[in-house]
Amino acid sequence: MRKIFPLITFLAIIFGVTVTTYATLWDRGGGLIYDDVLNITWLQNANYVNTSRYDDALYGFDTNGMLTWQDAMLWANNLSYTDTQTGIIYNDWRLPITFYPSADGYNDGSEMGSLYYVGLKNLWGDPSPLFSPFENVQDYWYWSQTGYEVEFAWGFSFRDIPTTSGFIESGYQATPYKPAVAYCWAVRDGDVAPVPELSTMLLLGSGLLGLVGLKRKFRK
Secondary structure: OOOHHHHHHHHHHHHOOOOOOOOOEEEEEOOEEEEOOOOEEEEOEOOHHHHOOHHHHHHOOOOOOOEEHHHHHHHHHHOOEEOOOOOOEEOOOEOOOEOOOOOOEOOOOEHHHHHHHHHOOOOOOOOOOOOOOOEOOOOOEEEEEEEEOOOEEEEEEOOOEEEOOEEEOOOEEEOOEOOOEEEOOOEEEOOOOOOOOHHHHHHHHHHHHHHHHHHHHHHO
16 A cells, blocks of 8 residues: 555646645746636736737727727637647637625735735735736736626736825725726636546556556565
8 A cells, every 4th residue: 555655646746636736827838827726727928918019909009008998808808829839729718707896905806816815825915926927917907807887897906006196005906997998818718738538547547557566476
């Protein structure tokens, strides 16, 4: 039994099966980050709108990647992103969801809140939050796809937002005005890494167990 447990652990490592679950962000390469808490994939570039110059083409001038809520929804829903490593094209993107659309303030009641507090392990009001392995995280609101009443939609601040009376601290959830502009971060459901088929797992597992048995036979 003592010798079987290391083998089981080895198989678990190979196939991504863990005995204890931890909140982890997996860099899949190609500009894609998998969030195993939410089971969604984030674009690594948190301001891809600006990088791709989508805002320039849409408005005729550079907004640094900021769009109105309606334009942000259209951008995410129509986004076609090519994995720079595999060449696979993904076109099933969306804006993040707010789970508890009545709870403003510092909380993880949204996919962006979960990323900030759980995935990245930041604290509310942190003046220097950590964002690795992401890049281009901006210091203003990010749109959620979840609307609030008619004229507003939920948003999240990953960094301190300067205002005329001070600033809104990082990790805050509120409801910006839909016709105003804010940043956009696209996500898609699920992982982009291939999952081994059960038959393949069983075949390799039985092969390794066979090697263990053969080794024991020669020892006798």
